[in-house]
Amino acid sequence: MRVSNRTGPARLVAVAATLVVTAGATAYFVSAGGKGEASAGTSLADYVAIERVTPNVVTPEPRRGAATGTFTVDCGTNGNGKFSPDNPVAQPGIRNGAEHVHDFVGNQAITADTPDAALAAAGTTCRNGDRSSYFWPVVRIDKAVRAAADPATAGPAVSCPQVRDKLPAVPARDRAAVNRQLARLDTALAAANKRIAASRGRIDADLNNSVTGPLRAQRARALKTISALLNGRAGRLVSLVECEVSYDGLHAGHAGASPRSVANPSVRCPSVRAGLPAVPDQALTEVDRNLAELDQQIARANERLVEAPGDSGVLGALQARRTATIDRIVIAIGRRATRPTGLGKLAACTVGKGTDTPAAGGDPQLPAPSGPNLELPGNTGAIVRPAAVLIEYRGNPAGKVTPMPRFLRALTGDAKPTSRGPANARNSWTCSGFADRLSDKYPICPAGRRVLRVHDFPGCWNGTDVDSDNHRAHLAFAGRDGACPPGFVAIPQLRITISYAIPRDVQQQGRFALDSFPEENHNPFSDHDDFVNVNSDRQMKRITACLNGGRRCR
Helix, strand or coil: CEECCCCCCCCCCCCCCEEEEECCEEEEECCCCCCCCCECCCCHHHEEEHHHCCCCEECCCCCCCCEEEEEEECCCCCCCCCEECCCCCCCCCCCCCCCCCEEEEEECCCCCCCCHHHHHHCCECCCCCCCCEEEEECEEECCCCCCECCCCCCCCEEECCCCHHHCCCCEHHHHHHHHHHHHHHHHHHHHHHHHHHCCCCCCCHHHHHHHHHHHHHHHHHHHHHHHHHCCCCCCCHHHHCCCEEECHHHHCCCCCCCCCCCCCCEEECCCHHHHCCCECHHHHHHHHHHHHHHHHHHHHHHHHHHHCCCCCCHHHHHHHHHHHHHHHHHHHHHCCCCCCCCHHHHCCCEEECCCCCCCCCCCCCCCCCECCCCEECCECCEEECCCEEEEEEEEECCECCCCCCCCCEEEEECCCHHHHCCCCCCCCEEECCCCCCCECCEEECCCCCCEEEEEECCCEECCCCCCCCCCCCCEECCCCCCCCCCCCEECCEEEEEEEECCCHHHHHHCCEEECCCHHHCCCHHHCEEEEECCCCHHHHHHHHHHHHCCCEEC
16 A cells, blocks of 8 residues: 555644743744644644545555465454553663553563563464564543643753663673773764754754764664674674654653553663673673573563563562572683672662663663553543554565564654654554545544554565664565565565544544654654564464465464
């Protein structure tokens, strides 16, 4: 499916904010798709009767021998309430990085930090055993007017994924060289934040991209060097390249929620990786194996917190396991070098609630959802549970598809069209019975029809990578005829359709809206969806055979 044109007049996604100075305070008047106001609320200009949207969906005619099948997966509607502001694909390692709440279905262990091996061992809500993770921002209904941004809040800041606590054991001979590269990452981040500070709070996509682009290149070089020094043992460091410009300060000071977080809590443990001394070559394999076991233990504890919220035994059991594993690391190093001391104090963990503590190297201080509605600054009101979620893997009208690789990361849409530019944003809103049109505005549906979000993921893969430095370049959307660009092959194309039973008066009054980053102010054009493929190789082959055979499968 392809959208051939935007709905209505061209939406001018603002790349700058107007500064208004009053009585010594600066108010940020942020335009996110035409709002032109500092409120975190929406305006009626963001809503459109679906009948007024011109049909714009183009479906290419399949060629002879094309993959015309569909494979449907039932992962539920997040009935078990796995909500989180983590952003595991776009912001790995940054807790609460989304600054808005996501619905998660499928994998039950995933957080911002979960390694692939833990994802593969996790439980799932999918009936066919698919351990993939599918997640998207929640929709809320707010009865009250949302609070305006605090005019005295801080400006933007650049945040980057942590690298130190993602590395394997570092050999003694490479320790100094790795530390030099880590220092370069810190220096590059500090320089980027200095440039962003010069914006004085303006939301300027051109400036942001001029800062994050060079920073991305610097981080890519440093991480490539680290990977070479560690002989590839560091895993997928490319996922840690991309940084974000955060405008969390625009909505700081949110006071409407209880200080007690009731979102899915996650375990917070001191980093053993970052606390390790140089490791003798002979101990590397054993130390790495135990570091991986520590990751698995955290993932299992997080999954348990989803299954049994409030289980008081989780932390005690986790500490006992971590103590034993850390002891094995100490013994392995001590056989060949000076026995490290002090690692045992890293065994105790806490359950993370409230505001995260910033870590060395640039992690921002981001709030956790709180209160019965899991509210965040600017994202308030009751969460609307989906009435239905349809997850489909679809074929390709131009030819056969090849299996997608396990642990492939994928994004569709863009959560930041205002501060990053609209190039990757996509129309996603419609109503049941109006599949021929998608809008960049919230729909007002006829009586009896449901509000729909339709998220189409890229269906073309570069044949090599499961992620890329911007989390997009390894995938591409097919052209108007369904064919993939040169250098890409067709894979099962994922579509997620989310359906909501929202009262029509709420639609007409403009009281339902998407959770968003602060600078987006609930911009409907910031809708997006994320996916991590954790289907087994056998299951993915079954999906591919179904699509290529033109069948309808479950």
